Amino acid sequence: MARAPSGSDRSPATITDVARAADVSIKTVSRVMNEEKRVRPETRARVLEAAQALNYRPNVMARSLAAGRPFLVGLVYNNPSIHYVNAIQVGAMKRSSELGLHIVMAEPDSAENAITDLLQLAAETRLAGLILTPPIGDAPGLIDALLQADIKLAVVAPAAARKQVAQVRMDDVRAAYEITQLLIAKGHRRIAMIKGPPSHGASHWRATGFSQALTQAGIPIDPELFATGDFSFRSALAPTEKLLRLEAPPTAIFASNDDMAAGVIATAMKLGISVPERLSVVGFDDSPIATIVWPHLTTVRQPIAEMAARALDLLVAGDGEAEAEELAFDIIERGSTATPPAFVKK
Amino acid sequence: MARAPSGSDRSPATITDVARAADVSIKTVSRVMNEEKRVRPETRARVLEAAQALNYRPNVMARSLAAGRPFLVGLVYNNPSIHYVNAIQVGAMKRSSELGLHIVMAEPDSAENAITDLLQLAAETRLAGLILTPPIGDAPGLIDALLQADIKLAVVAPAAARKQVAQVRMDDVRAAYEITQLLIAKGHRRIAMIKGPPSHGASHWRATGFSQALTQAGIPIDPELFATGDFSFRSALAPTEKLLRLEAPPTAIFASNDDMAAGVIATAMKLGISVPERLSVVGFDDSPIATIVWPHLTTVRQPIAEMAARALDLLVAGDGEAEAEELAFDIIERGSTATPPAFVKK
DNA sequence: ACGTTGAATGACAGCGTTATCACAATGGAA
DNA sequence: TTCCATTGTGATAACGCTGTCATTCAACGT
Known part of the structure; x- marks a missing residue:
């Protein structure tokens, strides 16, 4: 047979x-x-x-060759916070599989290389578009270069609004404002901030919200109480130490993200300053590290994964006009915040 | 004109x-x-x-269609340790760009779905092959199914050797043995271990090395001192508490990875047991968290990124015979280990 | 002078799919 | 009954590239 x-x-x-x-x-x-x-x-x-x-x-390759319709999406990141990146990936991957797209990762080592790398990636793979996550979305000239090459873009948490580019953001100013208010409400008056790197739009917005809350509470802004990190745990160590060794040290520190807040706690611990008894700490993101450090971090829950997912939606849906979307946040209070020591005396 | x-x-x-x-x-x-x-x-x-x-x-798509030569590689992971995943990604991406390949990510939500998902991915994209990272590399039946579909495979840190499949590993048994010896050398005799999940091959090997070191030092194996986690920070919390509340608690705990070791430290801190004075802790991986927790973790430096890079090499080089490669590790001593309290009395 | 060789180049057929257009079959209106 | 839509279907040409094989041309040996 x-x-x-x-x-x-x-x-x-x-x-x-x-x-x-x-x-x-x-x-x-x-x-x-x-x-x-x-x-x-x-x-x-x-x-x-x-x-x-x-x-x-x-065969998606033949399909996309013949139809001119893409099946790949580029996810571009270059963020020192591993948790942020992970959340972005998770959100993007979930949605991409629903949309029948595949994700290729791109992690340009520098903003300069980013343009070349991404143009090459796009030309080679004819992808549906790129999702830019902070801080690359704010790299000067990048968006223009990509737009000129006719590459569709969706930017997560960009520093500034842009026409022609889909955007997903959350209200960083408002969130920073609210969490600072929480500290003020507990009685803190001397509050320091560890800002994120200037290359991230969010760094700026968070600092703005912070300052607004202070001003509104009638607390003078003291430049001495501002420091800057790069969103990594390690980058918060030295600045925190400097802040805590100040003649009049802060009773609370607002770190621009959770990784740095963890760095603040680690430094305080090293200096024998107990958290939250003598120092309150708040972070931003509600990343896993927020509940890994002890005490757990009071922080802002940012819907990172969802932002990535929505960015993907906007990218594939994007017919002509660029849309902008804003997602909600939550303030999460945990053990790293308390009434300041000075407050009881008063 | x-x-x-x-x-x-x-x-x-x-x-x-x-x-x-x-x-x-x-x-x-x-x-x-x-x-x-x-x-x-x-x-x-x-x-x-x-x-x-x-x-x-x-156009890589046209190219690969015409030549039958692929330009995509699948990177499959499903690991609760975010640091591990990140290291894998970094290593794979670095090498892939050198090789002119692009990486598509796949994170099957379960071992059951993995087979379907990966077969589909492979059929759709005709990729060069898949890099399987723990624990998926050990999912029963997966490798057979993929092999049968003629998909090239490279497995990172598999539980057991397999013909026909390229493998990159490190000597987990030896590493666990050596770091346990370090504890023993410091005078610890009552050492607990938090094993990894049975689904990971490495869990088994690390436990083996641990037991070997104890046995060789003439220390009896006490089943009471074994607990199991899933490699996540959180999974170490309850088991550690149980261990530390034992009538005769251990003076040292060997956690199967750094995330869990961080969980051990957090739990000890919560119970008011100081590390390393009253409890020594060692981890495994040397992931970023090792130097985020305080005290910093004594651990095994595992070349995760490099393992991923080598896996990629083997995948694309793979002519016929499957190769196996073994990479070196290092023992890194930091602040989480010390002489046990009982030891000074003796 | 005449093959013979080998280096440089081009014509053309795929690769697996979608798009365009033509065609056959059906059914209703004239 | 004849004609024209309408519906279902199939040839066949792209898509952008590589592989195969043929062709051209100069250089060489006899």
Whole structure:
């Protein structure tokens, strides 16, 4: 008995195989796979059956070559906070699989290389677009260069609004304002801030919200109480030590993200300053590290994963006009904040 | 004056554009781009110049369709340790850009879905192969299913050796043995271990090395001193508390990775047990968290990023026979280990 | 002078898919 | 009954590239 060409073939089945099996033309198979109309139900069923039997999956490369329709999306990041990156990835991947897209990662080592790298990536893969996450979304000239090359863009948490570019953000100013208010409400008056790197738009907004809250409470802004980190744990160490060794040290420190807040706590601990008894600490992001350090961090829950997911949506939906979307945040109070020591005396 | 078709065209230049500009056939352009021989230097120069002028980048999709040569590699992970995943990504991305490949991420939510997801990914994108990282590399049936679908595989730190599959590992048994010896050398005799999840091969090997060191030092193995986590920070909390509340609590705890070791320290801190004075802690991985917690962790430096990079190498090099490679580790002593309290009395 | 060789190049057929257009079959209106 | 939409279907040409094989041309040996 001659062996029929059964299913256990080597290389993946192609559209031709399915067409042959279903006794139709490849175009009909294509129609069925793309859910086009004008196919008789019984023909459709026959094709689907054949496809199933052969375990057929359209080759996305051929598909995108022929249709000009992309199947890849670039996710660009370059953020020292590993938790932030992870959240971005998780959010983007979840949505991408729902959309039938695949994600290629790009992590340019510097803003200068970013332009070249990303142009190359886009030219090579003809991808649907790029999702830029902080801080690359704010790299000067980058967006212009990419736009000029006709690459669709969605930017997560950009520093400034831009026409022609889809954007997903949250109200950093408001969030920083509210969490600073929380410290003020507890009685803190001498509050320091460890700002994020100037290259991140968010750094600026958070500092603004912080200052607004102080001003509104009638607390003078003391330049001595501002320091800057790069959003990494380590970058907060030295600045914190300097702050805590001040003649009049702060009773609370607002770190621009949780990694740095963890650095603040570590430094305080090293100097024998107990948190929250003698120093309150707040962070930003509600990343996993917020509940890893002890005490747990009072922080702002930022919907990072969701922002990435929405950015993807905007990217693929993006017909012409760039949309901007704003997601909500939450203030999460945990153990790292308390009434300041001076407060009880007063 | 009629405008010549200048460089600022819309869609990316194709091989035909370059061929026309350089006044050669597309095949010659192809030859130049692929650095084949048999092209006159001056022709090559002319083509390169035209390509440069048009900012031409070969379309990888068309390329891989035509040549059957892939340009994507799948990186599969599903690991609760964010630092581990990050290190894997960093290593893989670095090498992939050197190799001219792009990485698509896959994070199956469960071992069951993994097979379907990965088969689909592979069929759709015709990728060069998959890099499996723990614990998916050990998911039962997965490797067989993928192998049967003719997908090339490289596994990082697999539980057991497999023919036909490239592997990169380190000597977990030896590393665990050595770091346990370090504890023993300091005078610890009552040492607990928080094992990793049984789904990870490494969990088993590390426990083996641990037991070997104890046995060799003549210390009896006490089942009471073994606990199990899932490699996440949180999973170490409850087991540690249970260990420390034992009638005869351990003077040292060996956690199977750094995240869990951080959990051990956090728990000890919560219970008012100072590290390393009353409890020594060692971890495994030397992930960033090792120097974020206080005291810093004594741990095993595992070349995670490099393992991923080597896995990629093996994947693309892989001609027939599966190779296995073993990378070196280092023991890093930091502040979380000290002489046990009982030891001074003796 | 005449093959013979080998280097340089080009024509053209795929790769697996979608898009365009033509064609056959059906059904209703004239 | 004839004609024209309408619906379902199939040839066949792209898409941008590589592989195969043919072709051209100069240089060499006899």
